[in-house]
Amino acid sequence: MKFVDETTIEVVAGKGGNGVASFRREKFIPFGGPDGGDGGRGGSIHAVADRNINTLIDFRYARLHRAKNGENGRGSDQYGAAAADITLRVPVGTIVYDYETGEQLFDLNQDGQKVTLAQGGQGGMGNLHFKSSTNRAPRQFTMGQEGEQRKLRLELKVLADVGLLGMPNAGKSTLISKISNAKPKIADYPFTTLHPNLGVVRTSPSHSFVVADIPGLIEGASEGAGLGHLFLRHLARTRILLHLVDVSSLDPDADPVEQAVQDAHSILEELRRYDTELYNKPRWLVLNKLDMLGDPADAQARFCQAMNWDGPVFTISALTGAGTQDLVWKLQDWLDEQRRLEEEAINPKPDPRFDRAPQDDTP
Numbered sequence: 058m059k060f061v062d063e064t065t066i067e068v069v070a071g072k073g074g075n076g077v078a079s080f081r082r083e084k085f086i087p088f089g090g091p092d093g094g095d096g097g098r099g100g101s102i103h104a105v106a107d108r109n110i111n112t113l114i115d116f117r118y119a120r121l122h123r124a125k126n127g128e129n130g131r132g133s134d135q136y137g138a139a140a141a142d143i144t145l146r147v148p149v150g151t152i153v154y155d156y157e158t159g160e161q162l163f164d165l166n167q168d169g170q171k172v173t174l175a176q177g178g179q180g181g182m183g184n185l186h187f188k189s190s191t192n193r194a195p196r197q198f199t200m201g202q203e204g205e206q207r208k209l210r211l212e213l214k215v216l217a218d219v220g221l222l223g224m225p226n227a228g229k230s231t232l233i234s235k236i237s238n239a240k241p242k243i244a245d246y247p248f249t250t251l252h253p254n255l256g257v258v259r260t261s262p263s264h265s266f267v268v269a270d271i272p273g274l275i276e277g278a279s280e281g282a283g284l285g286h287l288f289l290r291h292l293a294r295t296r297i298l299l300h301l302v303d304v305s306s307l308d309p310d311a312d313p314v315e316q317a318v319q320d321a322h323s324i325l326e327e328l329r330r331y332d333t334e335l336y337n338k339p340r341w342l343v344l345n346k347l348d349m350l351g352d353p354a355d356a357q358a359r360f361c362q363a364m365n366w367d368g369p370v371f372t373i374s375a376l377t378g379a380g381t382q383d384l385v386w387k388l389q390d391w392l393d394e395q396r397r398l399e400e401e402a403i404n405p406k407p408d409p410r411f412d413r414a415p416q417d418d419t420p
Contacts, residue, residue, distance in 0.1 A: 062213040064116045065156060068175040070204025071099030071124040071140045076181035078198045079132030091195055092134045093183030099204040100124030100140035101177040104153065106165035107146040113213055127201060130183045137180060150216045156208040166216060174209065178202035215253055217269035218392055220292040223301035224320045228345040232301065232375040233270045236385050253291050260389045269295060289331050296395055298340045300324065304356055305349040318363045342370040343384065
């Protein structure tokens with residue numbers, strides 16, 4: 058299925074039904090009085106986040122969503138029926154913007170979250186509401202209100218705990234297929250990955266995290282080169298980035314470590330140009346394909362020294378799985394600690410000094 062992470066739609070809510078001016082006319086009831094009913098409410102348009110949907114492809118071909126109008130009121134105290142609402146199901150992580158102003162309206166980042174995109178118009182009032190002791194035969198009634206109409210831009214940012222970052226053919230797809238349930242396309246040519254892939258890494262029956270793999274980045278990606286710039290937004294919600302570096306080289310005349318350092322610097326520069334907040338996210342270095350070198354320890358030392366890297370570094374072989382289990386466990390521990398700190402920030406523990414039972418001073 059084609060992956061679509063941005064599209065534009067128009068939503069038109071229904072108009073409210075009109076009220077009516079009517080009078081009760083029956084034999085032997087000369088003063089029946091007003092009996093005009095109200096108009097029905099116009100249909101509204103809602104959006105709800107659904108974790109079973111992972112693309113905005115449905116809205117690429119259905120751009121206009123229009124709800125029905127409410128029914129007009131009738132005589133004999135009959136109110137018009139309200140129109141049915143329309144509910145649009147979108148992927149979790151969808152952000153709704155006003156197309157004209159660019160203002161962010163909603164962020165649907167939880168499964169089942171529901172918002173109103175366009176409110177239906179209220180129905181008009183019948184003359185039943187206007188009777189009084191001085192106005193016993195009112196002929197006033199009101200028209201139904203117009204429903205809201207908006208042009209919206211939908212943007213999808215996938216929700217993941219860990220984001221994979223690297224050049225094309227760095228081994229990101231192989232790694233996510235090795236540690237998770239994702240089944241991405243894997244081949245020995247650049248840009249095999251054409252859209253983000255999500256995989257669930259389960260470390261125990263009660264512990265897991267989500268990994269996102271985006272198309273590889275190349276120099277100039279922040280300005281539109283390659284495919285990665287289209288999907289960098291999907292790394293914005295991640296908690297941590299794994300910078301995957303291929304330390305082998307297809308060029309026999311090039312030093313593989315020197316080439317890897319150049320590629321790594323290119324990636325970091327593209328991140329900095331695209332979004333400084335994304336650039337400043339926690340980032341771990343993962344050196345892949347070390348099994349293809351004669352002396353992996355020496356290559357790792359030279360690479361870290363050339364990069365001036367003093368953060369966490371892991372050496373793996375995504376193809377054979379060597380080193381991946383240790384990486385997974387360290388990620389799970391780090392994510393659990395971050396969640397614990399966030400929970401404490403939201404619900405701080407009470408200070409035991411002020412949690413003492415009151416003293417009974419009764420003699």
